[in-house]
Structure formats: structure tokens, C-alpha cells
Amino acid sequence: MHTAALKTVDWRSDTVTQPTPGMRQAMFSAPLGDDVFADDPSVNALQDQMAALLGFEAALFVPTGTQSNLCAILAHCQRGDEYIVGQMAHCYRWEGGGAAVFGSVQPQPLNHQADGTLALADIEAAIKPDDAHFARTRLLTLENTLGGKLLPFDYVQQATALAQSRGLARHLDGARLFNAATAQAALTGTDARVEARRIAQCFDSVSVCLSKGLGAPVGSVLCGSREFVSRAHRVRKMAGGGMRQAGVLAAAGSYALTHQVDRLAQDHALARQLAQGLSGIAGLVVEAPQTNIVFVDLVGPAKERAPELMAFLAARGILTTGLYRLRFVAHLDVDAAGVDVTLAALREFFQA
Numbered sequence: 573m574h575t576a577a578l579k580t581v582d583w584r585s586d587t588v589t590q591p592t593p594g595m596r597q598a599m600f601s602a603p604l605g606d607d608v609f610a611d612d613p614s615v616n617a618l619q620d621q622m623a624a625l626l627g628f629e630a631a632l633f634v635p636t637g638t639q640s641n642l643c644a645i646l647a648h649c650q651r652g653d654e655y656i657v658g659q660m661a662h663c664y665r666w667e668g669g670g671a672a673v674f675g676s677v678q679p680q681p682l683n684h685q686a687d688g689t690l691a692l693a694d695i696e697a698a699i700k701p702d703d704a705h706f707a708r709t710r711l712l713t714l715e716n717t718l719g720g721k722l723l724p725f726d727y728v729q730q731a732t733a734l735a736q737s738r739g740l741a742r743h744l745d746g747a748r749l750f751n752a753a754t755a756q757a758a759l760t761g762t763d764a765r766v767e768a769r770r771i772a773q774c775f776d777s778v779s780v781c782l783s784k785g786l787g788a789p790v791g792s793v794l795c796g797s798r799e800f801v802s803r804a805h806r807v808r809k810m811a812g813g814g815m816r817q818a819g820v821l822a823a824a825g826s827y828a829l830t831h832q833v834d835r836l837a838q839d840h841a842l843a844r845q846l847a848q849g850l851s852g853i854a855g856l857v858v859e860a861p862q863t864n865i866v867f868v869d870l871v872g873p874a875k876e877r878a879p880e881l882m883a884f885l886a887a888r889g890i891l892t893t894g895l896y897r898l899r900f901v902a903h904l905d906v907d908a909a910g911v912d913v914t915l916a917a918l919r920e921f922f923q924a
């Protein structure tokens with residue numbers, strides 16, 4: 573989104589990224605087939621690449637993360653089953669109730685702890701005994717990152733081990749798995765791919781968005797066992813998600829996996845830079861970012877000026893979401909100059 577007069581700094585989401593020149597070239601030259609006949613080589617290559625990377629037997633390319641989670645929940649659960657899920661989880665709160673609408677699968681939402689986790693005791697207490705009064709508790713879903721927070725790896729191990737010991741399947745909404753893995757790799761001193769695989773291997777199925785920080789225009793990949801993926805494939809068909817020369821999109825995803833994972837660390841650095849600058853401005857309470865998302869609360873007199881602030885920023889081409897709680901998301905189409913422009917605008921507004 574560029575105009576001659578105004579360069580937009582678009583913090584609204586990491587979904588707004590444009591394909592890079594290298595990615596466009598990969599899309600342009602992708603070999604294509606018909607994926608409903610399972611003979612699109614670029615789709616097959618992406619599915620194989622993601623499955624191998626995360627350590628699963630199989631994978632399925634899907635148009636959106638929402639459809640990916642729907643396919644996963646309906647592949648794990650039958651009508652009258654329930655899934656345990658966080659109140660703020662995408663696959664509970666932000667997907668139009670799809671699992672209930674299309675699958676008659678009942679969510680059992682739990683409140684999050686401050687660090688984004690679901691307390692083990694709450695998970696334990698939510699698992700219903702085998703009794704005709706209750707829905708059958710069938711699945712635990714976690715999200716990592718959640719609101720930009722990295723779930724501690726020992727927690728992920730404990731929660732998924734608990735679920736497994738009680739006979740539940742385990743699904744990870746890893747829309748931003750590679751952001752989680754990048755943050756975890758910074759803690760352990762390893763590589764984002766190694767950490768992505770370690771996290772993924774705690775689960776029976778994992779959904780990853782290509783269209784967020786990885787920078788592809790469209791798509792998610794759902795991984796699991798061969799048998800799970802064949803059930804998910806049937807749901808994808810019912811949901812109208814069978815695409816034909818989809819390799820033109822899958823090629824962008826493969827390019828992202830090969831070339832745009834390592835750069836996520838730059839987004840995290842940019843988010844830290846922004847947060848640091850914002851925390852010096854009176855009236856703003858900044859949550860220190862763990863990955864690429866910065867939340868900023870407006871407090872005191874600053875809160876009353878929130879609508880005025882949004883208009884002020886928009887007039888300068890600085891786009892965010894929220895009102896009293898602003899969300900800034902770093903991604904490949906914002907840079908250090910964008911951070912400077914944003915900080916300068918906020919300092920000017922608050923005369924800080």
C-alpha cells in the first residue's frame with residue numbers, strides 16, 4: 573500500500589504482507605497440476621516439506637487457518653464430542669463457532685493464565701467422566717503463540733502429556749508456530765526449525781499459517797498421521813476447500829519455508845525496538861513483546877484521547893488495531909524507519 577504522498581506503516585497484522593520478489597518468481601514458475609486429482613506437484617512438495625520439517629507422516633494444504641482448525645477438530649471429534657480450548661483461542665473465539673455449527677462439536681472453553689497457558693488443574697477438572705450426562709471429552713487444543721506469547725516449552729510438554737494420559741487427542745493451532753519457535757530458539761540457542769519440530773512433536777496434529785509472518789499470500793498447512801490427514805481431507809472437501817491449480821499458492825508457501833523463516837527474528841527485534849520507544853511515553857503501558865506483537869494500553873488522560881489518537885495516526889499513514897488497547901504487529905513490510913515514524917508520531921501526539 574504505497575502512494576506517492578504517504579508511505580503507510582501498516583501494523584494491523586502480519587497478514588498484510590505482500591509477496592516478496594523471490595516469492596513472486598517462485599509462484600510464476602511453479603509446476604502445476606490439479607490438486608483435487610492430487611497431482612499438483614507444487615502442492616505435494618509443500619505438503620511433504622512441512623510434514624518432514626515438523627516430523628509428521630502427512631500434511632494437507634488448506635486455504636485458511638480457520639478451515640485448517642475446522643478440519644482438525646472435525647477429524648479428531650464426532651458429533652457430541654467436546655474439545656478443551658482457551659477462551660481467547662482462535663479456534664474457539666474467532667472462527668464463527670464453526671466446530672459447533674458444522675461438526676456439532678461442543679467447545680469447553682477455559683480461562684487463560686496471565687502467561688497464556690491453561691492451568692493443568694483446570695484442564696484436568698474439565699475432562700468429563702464417561703457418563704451419559706456429559707459430552708465426550710475428546711481433544712485438547714493449544715495455541716502457540718497466543719496473543720504473541722510463547723507458551724513455555726515445559727508447560728507444552730506437561731499439558732500434552734496430561735491430555736495423552738487421559739486419552740485425549742492433542743491439536744496445536746500453530747498459526748504462528750515459527751514465531752514461537754524463533755523465540756524459543758533464542759532461549760535455547762538452537763534453530764527455529766529444530767524448536768518448531770520439538771513443539772510440534774508434542775501434538776497429534778499441528779496447523780501452521782503461511783499467510784502471517786512467513787509472508788505468503790494465502791494458505792495454511794495441517795499436519796498429522798496419514799490416517800488423520802485422510803479424515804481431514806474429507807472435511808476439507810465438505811468445506812469446499814479442494815483447490816485445483818493450487819500450486820501457484822503452495823509455491824509461495826514453500827518459498828516462505830525455505831527463505832523466510834530466519835527473518836522472523838528481525839520482526840521480533842523490531843517489536844522490541846517499538847516497545848522500548850513506546851514505554852518512554854507517559855500514558856502508555858506497554859507489554860514487553862516475546863515475539864512480533866506489541867500490546868499497548870492507554871491509561872489515565874491518554875485513554876480519553878484514544879479516538880483522537882487513532883485519527884491522528886491514520887492521517888499519518890500509521891495503521892493499528894484496537895482503541896484503548898492498541899496492537900502493533902511487526903512483519904516483513906515494516907522496517908526500522910517505520911518504527912521511527914511511529915514513535916515520532918506518538919511522541920508528537922502526547923508531546924512526550
Ligand SMILES: *Cc1c(COP(=O)(O)O)cnc(C)c1O
Pocket residue numbers: 635636637638639641662663715745747748781783792
Ligand atoms: C490467523 C490465525 C488463524 C487463521 O486465520 P485465517 O485468517 O483463517 O487464515 C488461526 N489461528 C490463529 C491463532 C491465528 O492467528
